[in-house]
Amino acid sequence: MLPDLLFPNRCLQCNRIIAAQELVCGICIEQVNFTHQEFTTPNSLTERCSLLFPVKHAFALMQFEEDSLSRKIVHQLKYGKREIVGKVLAGWVCERLDFADDAPDLIITVPLHPKKLRERGYNQLHLFTETLAAHFNIAFDHQLVKRNHYLKAQAKKDKLHRTGTEGLFSVTKTIENRHLLIIDDVFTTGNTMSSVAWEILKAGNNTVSVLVMAVDE
Template sequence: MFTDFFFPDRCLNCNTIIAANVFVCEICISQIKFTTDSFESENIVKEKCKSLFPVENAFALMEFQKEGLSRELMHNLKYKGRENIGNLFAEWTIERLHFKEKPDLIITVPLHKRKQKKRGYNQLQLYADNISKHYAISYDKDIMRRNFHTKAQALKVFSKRVVTKNLFSLNKSISGKHVLLIDDVFTTGNTMSTMAWEILKNKNNKISVLVMANDEG
């Protein structure tokens, strides 16, 4: 394409010319701190979750580096319209994530309709679509609703981060399901916890967690 010649894709880290929708060159990928934990192992994300809600298993693709490449990728995914980074994260996840007990249903953290309209997409959509198809796990993107708009966690003072009651609600009942909750960055776990307890109102449900990155703060 004419535009590809004059405006080629470049690595988000070193600016080297790369193939379309790759985003990071092979050399710079080595700078990303991928986790080595398995889904069923005891790990830091699972420990964080256990302090907030009952959890079966948990997995984070990578560590969130505040000054590193993982932050740059996440920032481009969420705020610069590069939705296809979700496909790249899914590819990396599929290379590393293996289930002994496969969940029944995927639920992603929903955006408020006002925020999604402004952004134009939910940054978790392509990621979850790929995970759903590869592992043959049902994904219902409309089952969970965000009831009102809140400021982004990144803009809040840490001491003021609290779990907001009634932030989420289910559009239909879930019973007897092992639900895989997916989010981008796990920081305090407040958002994930609020969603989990909504699902766990039915005691026949179970929760596991998958996140793109874990922020150890």
């Protein structure tokens, strides 16, 4: 197609021309710092979550270091108006994630406030989640949790000021005795994830697991 010829897709790292549905070339993907975590085996993310809320399992796809390729990728998804990045990341997760015999009953996402959704034009977690749900044949619900307040993006805040999440979310439906997988893009302090998790836990006799695209150590 003419747009592809005039504006070819390029690797986020080396600028080499690549296929339209790719993010990085076959060489630069080796620079993505994947965590190699196992979903059902305790890991560093499980430990960090456990300090904030009761968590069953946790999985992070990548490390989120300063000036890293993983940071470039997530920023393209969140701020580069490239929703398709979520589908590519979901494909990477599908290649690496094994729920074993403990798959969740339902997948949910950390919601955006309606104002933020209008500003961005899409929720960066939705296509990612829908791709995972289809691959693993697990139901998802984008409406189960709502965000009550509009806050400045966590990624643009100093770490010392990433607080103020009390009452930030609420559950919109009855949910009991379920194992829910909460998805977010980046785990930093864990405050946002913790706020969502506690709303789910308080709603009924539920258990929660966590999956993030990247974890900021």
